[in-house]
Amino acid sequence: MHSPVPQRRRVVLSTVSSDSHTWNLVFLQLLLQELGHEVVNLGPCVPDDLVVAAVREHRPHAVVISSVNGHGHLDGVRLARALRAHPDTRDVPAVIGGKLGVAGADDGAMAAELIAAGFDRVFIDAGELDALTGYLAMLPARDRLQVTGAR
Template identity: 60%
Template sequence: MLMNPVNAAVAPRGRTILLSSVSSDSHTWNLVFLQLLLEETGHRVINLGACVADELLVQECSAIRPDLVVISTVNGHGQVDGLRLIRKLRSEPRTRDTPVVIGGKLGITGGAEADDRARRLVSAGFSAVFQDDAEPTEIGRFLASLDHPAPRHPVATS
């Protein structure tokens, strides 16, 4: 595990984070980047990799009981795949209350449509949505907010 002592010293506490892509997304560098970022801030990351079937993610989430699930996507199918996935996670008793965030390229258009997509994903059950232009520090702020839970984390926009 890569550890930046400065960042580790300010991490509120190490969490177990389950990291994955949506089922249709075969990209891996985004997952590697996120894993390193999260590990450097003191968290334990279980990276399921790319193209993870919804059922497998639900099964692993039920077994591991992570503090947070991070879904990353860069192929533009994040909204469609994310909506299907979050409905499955929220329908299972063991994953119903697990914080789940999604980020990356959630669709193929931007502007107001991107904000609408983000609102739909939060309404469906995601704890937060990070648009593809979000700064890496936004996930850190979200993690810090888990120490002081609010009913819903607002949609992250830049």
């Protein structure tokens, strides 16, 4: 099982805007909290601008996006570009994982496009939970991210 991290991280957790699934968010929230992280769970179907606003407000160590509906690639590219376009959110580590496409889509190509759009890591396989938790544990420890603009 996962061992608790020595430094608490603040994580903003959400799905992509078209994904109405919640069980994945509940699971990830409980897992991350068990590891000692503070989780701000935005819930399902969150528009890109609200994810950006939440990241600006909560100044997390990372953004974790989970996709179950198979639209993670399409919606994720747009979300990554929105996060990277804003000066207050452009440097916040952001990861995405889950079902990125439908009907035999090439996960490798989609992952590459998501990285190019601005995600720092893409987790394709559900078995990569250890990789996700390890990634979060390796993030620089700091109290809060600095905000460059007015809120």
